[in-house]
Amino acid sequence: xxxxxxxxxxxxxxxxxxxxxxxxVCKKAELMDYxxxxxxxxxxxxxxxxxEQIQNYLDKRFKETGHENVYMPMxxxxxxxxxxxxxxxxxxxxxxxxxxGGSEKIDDRLIIRPTSEVLFCEHYSKIITSYRDLPKLYxxxxxxxxxxxxxxxxxxxxxxxxxxxxxxxxxxxxxRTEALKMLDVYDDLGxxxxxxxxxxxxxxxxxxxxxxxETYSIEALMPDGKALQCGxxxxxxxxFAKAFGIQYQSKEGKLENPHQTSWGxxxxxxxxxxxxxxxxxxxxxxxxxxxxxxxxxxxAANKPGVIPAARxxxxxxxxxxxxxxxxxxxxxxxxxxxxxxxxxxxLRVEIGPRDIEKGQVVVAKRNDGVKEFVTNDQLIDKIKExxxxxxxxxxxxxxxxLQDHVTDVSDMKEFDKAMxxxxxxxxxxxxxRECEDKIKExTNATARCIPFNQMDVKGTCPICGKEAKKxxxxxxxx
Amino acid sequence: xxxxxxxxxxxxxxxxxxxxxxxxVCKKAELMDYxxxxxxxxxxxxxxxxxEQIQNYLDKRFKETGHENVYMPMxxxxxxxxxxxxxxxxxxxxxxxxxxGGSEKIDDRLIIRPTSEVLFCEHYSKIITSYRDLPKLYxxxxxxxxxxxxxxxxxxxxxxxxxxxxxxxxxxxxxRTEALKMLDVYDDLGxxxxxxxxxxxxxxxxxxxxxxxETYSIEALMPDGKALQCGxxxxxxxxFAKAFGIQYQSKEGKLENPHQTSWGxxxxxxxxxxxxxxxxxxxxxxxxxxxxxxxxxxxAANKPGVIPAARxxxxxxxxxxxxxxxxxxxxxxxxxxxxxxxxxxxLRVEIGPRDIEKGQVVVAKRNDGVKEFVTNDQLIDKIKExxxxxxxxxxxxxxxxLQDHVTDVSDMKEFDKAMxxxxxxxxxxxxxRECEDKIKExTNATARCIPFNQMDVKGTCPICGKEAKKxxxxxxxx
Numbered sequence: 025x026x027x028x029x030x031x032x033x034x035x036x037x038x039x040x041x042x043x044x045x046x047x048x049v050c051k052k053a054e055l056m057d058y059x060x061x062x063x064x065x066x067x068x069x070x071x072x073x074x075x076e077q078i079q080n081y082l083d084k085r086f087k088e089t090g091h092e093n094v095y096m097p098m099x100x101x102x103x104x105x106x107x108x109x110x111x112x113x114x115x116x117x118x119x120x121x122x123x124x125g126g127s128e129k130i131d132d133r134l135i136i137r138p139t140s141e142v143l144f145c146e147h148y149s150k151i152i153t154s155y156r157d158l159p160k161l162y163x164x165x166x167x168x169x170x171x172x173x174x175x176x177x178x179x180x181x182x183x184x185x186x187x188x189x190x191x192x193x194x195x196x197x198x199x200r201t202e203a204l205k206m207l208d209v210y211d212d213l214g215x216x217x218x219x220x221x222x223x224x225x226x227x228x229x230x231x232x233x234x235x236x237x238e239t240y241s242i243e244a245l246m247p248d249g250k251a252l253q254c255g256x257x258x259x260x261x262x263x264f265a266k267a268f269g270i271q272y273q274s275k276e277g278k279l280e281n282p283h284q285t286s287w288g289x290x291x292x293x294x295x296x297x298x299x300x301x302x303x304x305x306x307x308x309x310x311x312x313x314x315x316x317x318x319x320x321x322x323x324a325a326n327k328p329g330v331i332p333a334a335r336x337x338x339x340x341x342x343x344x345x346x347x348x349x350x351x352x353x354x355x356x357x358x359x360x361x362x363x364x365x366x367x368x369x370x371l372r373v374e375i376g377p378r379d380i381e382k383g384q385v386v387v388a389k390r391n392d393g394v395k396e397f398v399t400n401d402q403l404i405d406k407i408k409e410x411x412x413x414x415x416x417x418x419x420x421x422x423x424x425x426l427q428d429h430v431t432d433v434s435d436m437k438e439f440d441k442a443m444x445x446x447x448x449x450x451x452x453x454x455x456x457r458e459c460e461d462k463i464k465e466x467t468n469a470t471a472r473c474i475p476f477n478q479m480d481v482k483g484t485c486p487i488c489g490k491e492a493k494k495x496x497x498x499x500x501x502x
Numbered sequence: 503x504x505x506x507x508x509x510x511x512x513x514x515x516x517x518x519x520x521x522x523x524x525x526x527v528c529k530k531a532e533l534m535d536y537x538x539x540x541x542x543x544x545x546x547x548x549x550x551x552x553x554e555q556i557q558n559y560l561d562k563r564f565k566e567t568g569h570e571n572v573y574m575p576m577x578x579x580x581x582x583x584x585x586x587x588x589x590x591x592x593x594x595x596x597x598x599x600x601x602x603g604g605s606e607k608i609d610d611r612l613i614i615r616p617t618s619e620v621l622f623c624e625h626y627s628k629i630i631t632s633y634r635d636l637p638k639l640y641x642x643x644x645x646x647x648x649x650x651x652x653x654x655x656x657x658x659x660x661x662x663x664x665x666x667x668x669x670x671x672x673x674x675x676x677x678r679t680e681a682l683k684m685l686d687v688y689d690d691l692g693x694x695x696x697x698x699x700x701x702x703x704x705x706x707x708x709x710x711x712x713x714x715x716e717t718y719s720i721e722a723l724m725p726d727g728k729a730l731q732c733g734x735x736x737x738x739x740x741x742f743a744k745a746f747g748i749q750y751q752s753k754e755g756k757l758e759n760p761h762q763t764s765w766g767x768x769x770x771x772x773x774x775x776x777x778x779x780x781x782x783x784x785x786x787x788x789x790x791x792x793x794x795x796x797x798x799x800x801x802a803a804n805k806p807g808v809i810p811a812a813r814x815x816x817x818x819x820x821x822x823x824x825x826x827x828x829x830x831x832x833x834x835x836x837x838x839x840x841x842x843x844x845x846x847x848x849l850r851v852e853i854g855p856r857d858i859e860k861g862q863v864v865v866a867k868r869n870d871g872v873k874e875f876v877t878n879d880q881l882i883d884k885i886k887e888x889x890x891x892x893x894x895x896x897x898x899x900x901x902x903x904l905q906d907h908v909t910d911v912s913d914m915k916e917f918d919k920a921m922x923x924x925x926x927x928x929x930x931x932x933x934x935r936e937c938e939d940k941i942k943e944x945t946n947a948t949a950r951c952i953p954f955n956q957m958d959v960k961g962t963c964p965i966c967g968k969e970a971k972k973x974x975x976x977x978x979x980x
Contacts, residue, residue: 057625060582061612064575066625069640072571093550097542097661098576098614098645099598104538120577121602122614125649126595134539136576136600136614147535147544162547167576167644171603183576 035366037304042248049298050177053307053367063175063182067291070367071178073315074294075185079165081217081312082187082289085209091161091189096143098166099134104142108267111141114234118170120182136169141235141260141286144190145268148282152192154273158282159202160192178295179252179502186290189257192270192282196261199283200238203257206287207240210255218293219310219419220244220300221426222254223448223497225473230460233286237261243472243497245426246299249446251472251499254296257287300422301391307368308391310418311411318348318407319364323357323376333380337373337403344404346411365390370414371407391418430497435486436466439498443467448499452492454485462487469498513844515782520726527776528655531785531845541653541660545769548845549656551793552772553663557643559695559790560665560767563687569639569667574621576644577612582620586745589619592712596648598660614647619713619738619764622668623746626760630670632751636760637680638670656773657730657980664768667735670748670760674739677761678716681735684765685718688733696771697788697896698722698778699904700732701926701975703951708938714764715739721950721975723904724777727924729950729977732774735765778900779869785846786869788896789889796826796885797842801835801854811858815851815881822882824889843868848892849885869896908975913964914944917976921945926977930970932963940965947976 034052036044050056055071067075083093099122106112115138122134137143148160169183178184189206193199207224214220222242232239236258243251262281264270271279301308311317318341322334331352338350349369351360357374364372374386385403388395391414398406429447433439442449449469453459460471474494485492512530514522528534533549545553561571577600584590593616600612615621626638647661656662667684671677685702692698700720710717714736721729740759743749749757779786789795796819800812809830816828827847829838835852842850852864863881866873869892876884907925911917920927927947931937938949952972963970 057628059575059621060579060624061575061577064577066575066621067573069570069572072573075573076571092547093554094547095545095550095553095645095663097537097539097544098647099539099542099661101538117604119602119604120600120612122598122600123602124597124599124611126597126651133602134598143537143544146538150535167573169576173604185573 077313101132111235120169149270158194163189188288203259203285207257217312225475228471251501255289260284306366309368311370316349318371319369320350320373327377448497453496454490455493459487555791579610589713598647627748636672641667666766681737681763685735695790699901703953706949729979733767738762784844787846789848794827796849797847798828798851805855926975931974932968933971937965
């Protein structure tokens with residue numbers, strides 16, 4: 025029989041090697057496995073179930089905000105892909121290309137979609153003719169392929185699962201509003217579901233999406249001090265619309281090009297969740313995305329009545345609407361404690377002969393290990409209360425970490441110190457590309473985002489000494 | 503303003519050209535559109551929403567029966583694909599193959615998955631070691647690619663959406679039971695959701711899936727007298743397990759190969775639903791998959807109070823849990839009637855000034871055109887009743903058509919007559935491939951399935967005159 029020690033020793037400690045800790049957790053918690061093609065991972069049931077919870081939340085929010093799901097082809101003819109110049113330049117180096125169908129060569133080679141802007145545009149050019157056809161608010165759930173050299177589970181993959189929203193609007197203001205509205209939906213997902221505080225803002229021109237006029241992003245701070253871009257929304261103006269000949273007749277009878285947005289989040293959010301909350305015992309999952317929310321573990325399971333009592337408790341929790349697992353296998357309680365800690369199950373319920381006598385159970389929280397006795401008749405109310413509490417505690421802990429790791433800097437010495445500490449250097453910036461490049465060259469940090477609501481920027485840019493236009497969050501990033 | 507005539511004339515009549523009627527409906531009801539790559543269609547919101555309803559039902563059933571969702575890579579290295587000989591021979595002619603990644607040639611070419619047996623097997627070979635690991639009950643929702651020469655929307659596509667279940671079991675009997683159980687789940691989907699009576703049975707060796715020991719199928723009969731295979735489940739024995747080195751240690755300590763199944767249905771089910779129920783006015787959708795279940799149409803909408811009353815009715819129906827649409831656009835009621843008939847909306851609610859005075863609405867059923875007045879306070883109960891009734895009427899109508907088109911035949915003359923009438927020829931069969939080939943050669947019909955529960959087969963095979971082993975349903979097929 026396996027024992028606790030073996031199980032625990034299998035995970036590298038965070039402070040010893042954070043990257044290895046991450047990989048260990050991904051594998052040992054059975055979130056994923058490698059396939060025989062580099063960068064293409066297998067989303068195992070426990071990992072995929074987290075994605076399903078994210079999908080459930082987002083799909084509901086998308087539909088509530090008037091979006092409709094569609095499904096576009098997974099291939100893009102090379103000739104079509106090349107129609108928007110900036111876009112193709114951004115993606116061409118990482119395209120997987122199909123050249124043979126059956127036994128024949130394909131003349132116009134097929135690119136496996138790295139993103140679907142051009143497919144949506146081609147379709148929109150056929151179905152949009154009048155102002156009555158606008159807005160078009162489409163979303164797609166699918167996988168995309170990027171032929172990346174360096175890949176890491178969930179964080180950067182040759183193939184990953186995502187959603188991509190693509191919308192068309194009659195006016196610029198409506199499209200810009202859409203890009204910001206969907207950023208807020210992503211931000212809500214972080215706060216209310218993943219217990220992750222995102223930093224929101226606009227990307228610099230350098231960091232924008234290929235072909236976009238504006239890119240907005242949500243960024244999360246990881247325990248190793250690096251930022252992770254967790255989602256983006258884009259305002260395209262009418263550049264693609266012009267390139268693809270998308271025109272509509274306005275109310276006034278004029279031919280116009282509509283204004284476009286796109287926005288997406290991916291299974292990278294699973295990676296963010298693992299890193300933001302995990303500890304040396306493994307995953308710590310926020311209750312709303314945990315595939316198993318409560319695990320019930322019988323103690324002294326060989327004693328008469330223990331297994332049936334544990335089953336009764338598990339059924340009661342299930343009927344109350346929670347995702348519950350009863351582990352009545354013949355492994356030791358110690359092995360099970362360790363296993364479900366590793367898997368990040370938010371709440372553990374223990375029940376043994378003495379508890380049964382007293383009509384109680386022991387409830388233990390994964391996030392801080394706090395245990396308490398709860399009487400059976402109060403159990404469901406207690407679980408409801410603890411689920412909320414665990415989410416709130418996890419969110420607050422992540423907020424504190426974030427607050428502690430935003431350092432205001434006014435020169436490069438302070439910048440370097442901030443980088444050594446980890447997290448964001450919040451700094452004045454003149455707005456020019458040269459200074460941004462210089463920072464990257466000197467520190468390897470990049471502009472993560474320009475936070476919103478910058479009312480009164482004062483002072484100068486520490487690089488060039490010119491007047492500052494914006495305050496920017498810089499950080500090393502994944 | 504468009505009018506009814508133009509709208510109706512746009513659909514070919516079924517009896518004039520059934521294939522053209524089908525294509526017209528797919529396009530005009532906005533279920534799909536063509537993309538710039540042959541055979542790759544765009545699933546538009548109205549078509550995709552039908553698939554979402556099918557997914558919702560099946561995903562729930564799969565989870566209730568203990569299955570877990572996973573996601574495997576969309577590419578299969580050619581070397582891996584070739585490991586199971588029969589399987590590769592079945593699929594090789596229709597593979598789309600990627601040979602370039604970024605700017606480099608890929609040594610082991612990547613096949614875009616036509617189905618994922620080999621990916622699941624490779625993964626199973628890593629994660630199955632003990633009888634405790636069994637059964638593995640995995641399912642995947644994804645799209646697959648088959649490089650087909652002749653394609654038709656939803657019926658045969660170069661890319662289509664589907665689910666593929668892949669399971670591993672310790673015993674043959676358990677695996678065989680799984681294959682039959684999932685066939686029953688598909689059958690339930692037909693009866694309870696799509697209002698389609700499926701004919702269930704086993705496939706002949708000739709019609710089996712490449713690599714399977716048994717293939718079971720659900721077949722539906724189309725109004726043009728042709729059968730459409732709507733889903734299959736397979737029992738593989740342990741052939742793949744041996745080819746991929748999947749072994750587990752049994753309770754008794756012996757190394758064994760597990761027994762495997764796979765099973766799938768696809769967006770072809772949308773095609774079946776269109777054809778089985780549609781009429782010359784367009785789609786007729788079963789209430790449970792209809793993206794819009796009730797459309798509310800104001801009559802004399804310019805009269806004061808009509809639009810608010812219609813909105814109130816629509817909100818009430820929405821609150822009762824139905825998918826409802828209020829069309830308060832400036833098009834004529836006649837245009838709207840025609841439009842939502844075309845789109846197959848099960849129930850139309852009309853409300854005009856006189857109805858408002860009387861506290862009533864008019865309710866019209868799409869499937870048979872029956873209209874009645876309903877008072878506002880009885881509306882929700884009435885809708886509930888009519889939804890059930892419409893489903894039942896549609897199902898019974900399809901059952902009658904099926905029953906009328908199964909012809910018992912005892913010689914080839916009768917077989918030919920049955921083919922002229924359309925539908926199935928139910929015939930004795932000796933069980934040999936030669937006779938099956940002969941029937942195909944003479945009539946172009948194929949063995950659709952060998953129905954279950956054949957207790958006492960009597961008589962001879964009309965082709966060879968030998969003793970009959972089975973009674974088989976033959977038909978021309980899509």
